[in-house]
Amino acid sequence: MHELSIALSIIEISADHAEKAAMKSVSKVEIEVGTMAGIETEALMLSLDMASRNTILENAGFEITYIQAQARCRSCQQVFNVENFYDACTQCGSYDKEFFQGKELRVRAITGE
Numbered sequence: 664m665h666e667l668s669i670a671l672s673i674i675e676i677s678a679d680h681a682e683k684a685a686m687k688s689v690s691k692v693e694i695e696v697g698t699m700a701g702i703e704t705e706a707l708m709l710s711l712d713m714a715s716r717n718t719i720l721e722n723a724g725f726e727i728t729y730i731q732a733q734a735r736c737r738s739c740q741q742v743f744n745v746e747n748f749y750d751a752c753t754q755c756g757s758y759d760k761e762f763f764q765g766k767e768l769r770v771r772a773i774t775g776e
Contacts, residue, residue, distance in 0.1 A: 666703055669768065670710035674720055677773050681719050689723040689775035697765035699732040699745060723775075732765020 673694065681689050696702050704727055711725045732745040736752035737759040743752060745765060751758050 666706040667710040667714070669702065670707060670714040673711065673770055674714045674718060676770050677723075678719050680770075680773050681775055684773075684775075686719065686773075686775040689720045689773055691724045691726060691772075691774040692720065693726045693728065693771040693773075695728050695730055695767055695769050695771050697730045697732055697767040699748065699762065699765040700768045702768060719775075728771065730765055730767050732762060734760035734762045736760050 673692070677689060677692050696704065696707075708725060708727070715721050715723060733742060734745045734750075735742050736755060736757050738757040739752060739755040741752050741754035743750075743754070745760070745762065749758065750760075752760060
């Protein structure tokens, strides 16, 4: 379950930024997750709940926004949405593609007082 180590990193990053901003509490953390990032969001949310205990983020809500994976076909340059890693180009059928969106995992914003 690599989601626990990811959750610990999110908590650490968020707590560091909250401390630098002189926040006393954090009410919300916005996270962006690409649809091809390989993250099980239910496991991540459970891990965030556990990892945030006894921290400045203990009462924070965690909000996940999904980023649709997109790729560019190296054969015909078509840009298309990708649902599965092995999806073929929707225009020419080639499997030779380059992902340029959808593998992200980042803390987008932290809200607090």
